[in-house]
Amino acid sequence: MSVTSPKDAPGRGSEAVDPAAFTALVAPLRRELHAHCYRMLGSTHDADDALQEALLRAWRGLPGFAGRGSLRSWLYTVATRTCLDLVAGRRRRALPVDLGPASERAVPDNRPADHIAWLGPYPDADLAAGPAAPDVRYERREAVELAFVAALQHLPGNQRAALLLFDVLGFSAAEIAAMMHTSTTSVNSALARARRMVAERVPAASQQRTLRTLDDARLREIVTGYATALENGDADALIALLTEDVTWSMPPMPQWYRGLAAVMDFARQAPLTRCGSWRHLPTSANGQPAVASYLRRGATGPYLPWSINVLTLRGARIAEITSFLEVTHFPAFGLPDALPPTRGAGRHVVAPPGIA
Incomplete structure (x- = not known):
């Protein structure tokens, strides 16, 4: 993202500020500012817009700042106020679990709920830690975990x-x-109320704490096992990876499933048998392991982006699968826009409308 030039946004003395110099000045803080905007807004796309607007406001106001105080503090002030302006005019973002009870059986005519503002995944591969006080409650990667942002x-x-x-x-x-x-x-009053509400909704054990109990080899086994089970249509292999109370949700689809019986009924009705031929790439989202799913509908041709599946673990099993179905999420993760067909890879079965 480049900072808008003076001829594009004149006024408030911004003509005196070199855009290239300003871009270099804020570059070390851009990634953490973007993560802050995502936490505030629950959407990478909204965070892109908010950061663009915040940096434009900051560039325009830089002559008035004139080095008073910390640049980091000032930029967070501008970014926070920009996000608050956006929050005031938009619906809060949600996951399917926020909207109603779980479905006990697979819903064959599931349709996207486009009127809902959905929470989106966050590409965290190069999330900068940045400076922070030693007594902060949340690590930076904990603070982008799905449960916390939701x-x-x-x-x-x-x-x-x-x-x-x-x-x-x-x-x-x-x-x-x-x-x-x-x-x-x-501020102290708002902080106390916010902490009470968040404590009611966020598990005591963060994903970062859970992941630290697993070595890299075991984590790879879980992620690879999930992808392989889907590619091979192997229900038993998938069951072996899941907790008894596992949930599976697929925004923008409003239905979601809780418990092994309901989740596997859905899995057998759709991704394991009737969706098409799958290929997967491992990735990371929201400080959690994730898998990018690519789907091929026909017998030939490339595999096209389908979903970013964020896995929430409890111990060495998957307790939540959140499959973000919008293909617009893929570019932010630096994922390819297609995967070539591979001899012997995946399965092919035609899916009925509404299943996938």
């Missing part, structure tokens, strides 16, 4: 911002009050 979406904007700025980024209550044009008392 919980944030239930908070009002001011509580969301206070929690992230204090518990993730390490700003003081006084600094946050100045950023948000409010009092320290109001």
